[in-house]
Amino acid sequence: MTGLIAATTSAADKRIAFRAGLTSGKIQRFPGAINPLTAKLVQEIGFEGVYVSGGAFSAGLALPDIGLTTLTEVTAHSAQIARVTDLPVLVDADTGFGEPMSAARTVTILEDAGIAGLHLEDQINPKRCGHLDGKAIVGTDEMVRRLRAAVSARRDPNFVICARTDAAGIEGIDAAIDRATAYAEAGADLIFTEALYTTADFEKFRAAVDVPLLANMTEFGKSQLIPAQVLEKIGYNAVIYPVTTLRLAMxxxxxxxxxxxxxxxxxxxxxxxxxxxxxxxxxxxxxxxxxxxxxxxxxxxxxx
Structure with missing residues (x-):
């Protein structure tokens, strides 16, 4: 029966593996899984983790990525994926589904669902796709409150809380670097800067921020598609391919x-x-x- 119906690796061990991977010097590759069957393939082929994209999930419901999905829907979908794989699962939790108290509850709910980590973003709620123009972001102080609430609600210290900033395309890379520093000080374990353009942008960010970094290699967006081995050489710790499997399938x-x-x-x-x-x-x-x-x-x- 081992490994049938549900994976054998505990949620706690998946979180430990995620943490260890971020400090291993080897980039952690997290393809998006549009369903549990895809997650099984991600594991079989040899990736380090599985990503659950908010954009891909909402698209699967025939909805645009503008914050229409609920915490309950995202959790149920993510839990189904997490239960079939031994890999850590990182979930796109948008803006935390509400005010800072809601972000805190989101952490507890996703922890209980067996998830290894989530990312919260600094867009105004409701959000929009990070590679579209016309985004708006909250003030740094408000995002810091969102992150502190999330960190305070965490019960397993190995649960990874990633902070995403959309500031680069709105206020510039230097502003995004300032925000990343503030978010790390607020307790974020991993920083995700959305919609950087070139390898030089990624290099500049890596040189300026002394915390683990995640790169988003989504297709048809603003970012140059940089190979994982190049990102690893730059010093990035993780990379996601959020909507790739959905686009291939569709x-x-x-x-x-x-x-x-x-x-x-x-x-x-x-x-x-x-x-x-x-x-x-x-x-x-x-x-x-x-x-x-x-x-x-x-x-x-x-x-x-």
């Missing part, structure tokens, strides 16, 4: 639906599909069958 789904609509059959698409046998392999179907057979190993007495 690209294939749209193409496939159009082919079926036009040709009346999916025959020409078979080579592009995950096979039944590969799906069953990822699901560990055979191990479930062995377990089921092992449990159901008695014979009913038909005379009774």
């Amino acid at each position: 690209g294939a789904i749209e193409k496939g639906l159009r082919v079926i609509h036009e040709e009346g059959t999916q025959e020409t698409l078979l080579d592009e599909m995950q096979t039944r046998s590969r799906l069953y392999e990822v699901l560990e179907y055979e191990r479930y069958n062995e377990f089921d057979s092992g449990i159901f190993n008695f014979t009913l007495d038909r005379r009774q």
Whole structure:
């Protein structure tokens, strides 16, 4: 039964692994998982962690990323992902779903859900996608209150609280560096600067801030897509690929639906599909069958 239905690694051990990874000198790669099955693939392929993107989650609900999802929805979705993987899961918690007291509650709820860490951002609530123009941010003092509330609510000291700042695109990199310093002093374990443009921007930020840093390598945004090995050499500690799996999946789904609509059959698409046998392999179907057979190993007495 080990490893079936749910992962065997405890939430506490996942958080310890996340902490250790951030100080290991090896960049921690966190692809976004759009569902638990994707998280199982992320682990099998050999990544260090799993990310739950607010933008990808809201898109999956056919909603824009403007703060419409609730803490309850995000927690339920994230818990389903966390329970099937031995990897630490980092969750996008937007602005904490309300005022500082709400951010504090968000930490406790996600801790109870088995999550290894979350990030809170300094946008005005409701927020918008970090790679769009027209964002607005709260004052540094207000974000510091948000972070202090979150840190004070943490019960497991290894639960990672990451502070995201959207200031670079609004006030400039120097202002973002000042905010990052204040956020670290408020107790943030990891700093995520959204929408930097070039490798030089990432280098400047790394040189100025003496805390673990997370890079966002999202497609079709403002940031140059920098390879993980380059980010590691610069000195970044973690990198997320938040919406990549959703974009890959939706690209294939749209193409496939159009082919079926036009040709009346999916025959020409078979080579592009995950096979039944590969799906069953990822699901560990055979191990479930062995377990089921092992449990159901008695014979009913038909005379009774």
